[in-house]
Amino acid sequence: MSFGENVAVERKKKDFSQGELAKQVGITAVTIGRYERDEIKPSIDIATKIANALEVSLDYLVGNSETVLDKPLIFKNFLKKRKPV
Template structure:
């Protein structure tokens, strides 16, 4: 998927008009329209501003990752998690694994009924 399509889909998902996104990103509405139509490709600076306004990573905005669930906030936490000492990271991983296992178990039992 190209960057313009991703911008358009995220803008719609956030219920932003092109003008709303332009205001939030400080990128002109005309340029946002051109990006969405594939008439222009955003510079790195413009793409970063748009990604920030839409709450996604730059990688996602430019189609370098398909991890739609990794919003900017999640990615920031993952980066900070990597800075922790190993024992603290393991404690957090264990906690995350417990929540994921419990979620999957509840989901599996909900589908059985």
């Protein structure tokens, strides 16, 4: 699947509207729609924000991996949940 198709599928799994995802990423809903239709491609920074908002790996969104999550993202989330010592 394409980047746009993967974004649409994962967004719907999270039950996010295009507007909700756009707000989390800091762009417009119209832009999310254009990404989902593969009319335009996001910058690497925006693609990373989309992946983080959807809690999937960037590799998965761009079609380089069939695995939704990758170890760095899981590890990153683990670090966020740790309490300071």
